[in-house]
Amino acid sequence: MPSPEPGRPVRSDARRNRDKLIEVARAAFAAADGTVALETVAREAGVGIGTLYRHFPTREALVEAVYAAELDDVTAGAPALLAQLPPEKALRAWMDRYAAFVATKRGMADVLRASVASGRIATPATRQRITAAIGAILDAGAKAGTLRAGADPEDVTLLLLGVFLSTPGEQDAERTGRMLDLIADALRP
Amino acid sequence: MPSPEPGRPVRSDARRNRDKLIEVARAAFAAADGTVALETVAREAGVGIGTLYRHFPTREALVEAVYAAELDDVTAGAPALLAQLPPEKALRAWMDRYAAFVATKRGMADVLRASVASGRIATPATRQRITAAIGAILDAGAKAGTLRAGADPEDVTLLLLGVFLSTPGEQDAERTGRMLDLIADALRP
DNA sequence: TGGAGAAACGGAGGTCCCTCCGTTCAACGC
DNA sequence: GCGTTGAACGGAGGGACCTCCGTTTCTCCA
Numbered sequence: 001m002p003s004p005e006p007g008r009p010v011r012s013d014a015r016r017n018r019d020k021l022i023e024v025a026r027a028a029f030a031a032a033d034g035t036v037a038l039e040t041v042a043r044e045a046g047v048g049i050g051t052l053y054r055h056f057p058t059r060e061a062l063v064e065a066v067y068a069a070e071l072d073d074v075t076a077g078a079p080a081l082l083a084q085l086p087p088e089k090a091l092r093a094w095m096d097r098y099a100a101f102v103a104t105k106r107g108m109a110d111v112l113r114a115s116v117a118s119g120r121i122a123t124p125a126t127r128q129r130i131t132a133a134i135g136a137i138l139d140a141g142a143k144a145g146t147l148r149a150g151a152d153p154e155d156v157t158l159l160l161l162g163v164f165l166s167t168p169g170e171q172d173a174e175r176t177g178r179m180l181d182l183i184a185d186a187l188r189p
Numbered sequence: 190m191p192s193p194e195p196g197r198p199v200r201s202d203a204r205r206n207r208d209k210l211i212e213v214a215r216a217a218f219a220a221a222d223g224t225v226a227l228e229t230v231a232r233e234a235g236v237g238i239g240t241l242y243r244h245f246p247t248r249e250a251l252v253e254a255v256y257a258a259e260l261d262d263v264t265a266g267a268p269a270l271l272a273q274l275p276p277e278k279a280l281r282a283w284m285d286r287y288a289a290f291v292a293t294k295r296g297m298a299d300v301l302r303a304s305v306a307s308g309r310i311a312t313p314a315t316r317q318r319i320t321a322a323i324g325a326i327l328d329a330g331a332k333a334g335t336l337r338a339g340a341d342p343e344d345v346t347l348l349l350l351g352v353f354l355s356t357p358g359e360q361d362a363e364r365t366g367r368m369l370d371l372i373a374d375a376l377r378p
Numbered sequence: 379t380g381g382a383g384a385a386a387c388g389g390a391g392g393t394c395c396c397t398c399c400g401t402t403c404a405a406c407g408c
Numbered sequence: 409g410c411g412t413t414g415a416a417c418g419g420a421g422g423g424a425c426c427t428c429c430g431t432t433t434c435t436c437c438a
Contacts, residue, residue, distance in 0.1 A: 014386060038424080050389065050429095051388065054387080155371065159348075159351065159371065163347070167347060182345075183371070183372075200404055227395075238396080239396090243416070
């Protein structure tokens with residue numbers, strides 16, 4: 001389930017520690033109402049802080065590893081939505097799924113904020129998959145003529161990310177919904 | 190120039206320290222390529238770190254104070270734009286001004302990110318003024334029939350903020366422009 | 379089985395953040 | 409001038425971040 005890592009045969013202790021770190025971090029992020037001290041994660045996983053940072057150089061890397069599988073479920077759902085709904089509705093529905101996912105992962109959202117705060121957002125593998133999912137929907141919409149052609153999927157990814165970042169997160173489901181409506185509207189031809 | 194603070198007569202030393210802190214912080218933010226240690230600001234201003242935190246409880250508060258006047262120029266420019274351009278163009282032009290301002294204030298953007306990371310964005314006075322500027326343009330557009338009526342100006346503020354937050358900031362002027370185009374499009378009737 | 383070498387480990391330590399609270403001092407009334 | 413007093417000051421201290429590098433451990437080959 002983790003990354004296939006074709007590079008080289010990972011040492012067994014490294015693999016073990018990595019898995020343990022993810023397991024502990026998942027629990028910690030789920031439980032925490034606020035921030036999670038990485039040193040706590042390391043300690044509970046029974047490794048040194050140095051080991052944690054070697055496996056996950058940034059907070060964001062750890063978060064991504066923790067939620068990668070679940071987030072992949074969200075992106076993987078795009079084709080099914082496209083099969084059931086016209087593209088412009090599938091787009092909006094998919095946005096809601098994404099928003100719902102982020103909303104339930106408060107720990108993730110906080111960490112996401114923190115990672116953005118560091119300045120570099122990089123472009124982690126997960127984000128690329130999100131962009132791909134959006135791209136698929138946009139393409140279908142362009143073909144059907146119900147979504148504008150030529151919109152850069154990555155622009156849309158960043159817009160969505162921006163909504164989640166700028167939204168105080170609390171219980172602003174309504175506001176978030178309106179903002180997503182606006183973005184969806186912007187993508188009509 | 191600072192806030193008139195009608196509450197009570199500020200003590201002269203408090204006022205002096207506050208002004209000095211803003212002055213030092215402005216220089217530091219302008220010079221820094223990355224983060225600015227608040228303790229450095231305090232030291233250079235010749236005050237203790239406690240004094241800095243009393244005047245500006247959060248990083249964001251300090252940033253806001255530093256750029257409040259300049260940002261007010263941006264918001265104050267809205268009426269002039271409305272006088273020269275039809276509302277839908279004024280909106281887009283104003284967005285560009287805002288983006289340009291943020292782009293030149295790299296230190297501010299970084300700190301903005303950091304403050305968002307902390308979870309609470311509050312609603313500082315400056316943001317309200319931004320929302321007011323947007324609201325004025327939206328109203329004019331609604332009256333003219335070239336912008337949709339009923340859009341919540343604060344939603345738009347947050348969308349803009351989101352764009353600046355999610356954009357790696359570097360030299361993505363082009364991408365930022367496209368994202369702003371999308372938002373502007375979303376606001377057409 | 380017995381190294382050799384590379385990879386992984388782990389934590390000390392430097393930096394920054396932010397709070398808390400005892401000390402200082404400007405403002406005002408007498 | 410002088411005392412009072414509450415606001416303002418300042419820095420010690422505890423927590424978290426992240427880096428750096430000496431030590432340990434796994435793996436593989438002889």
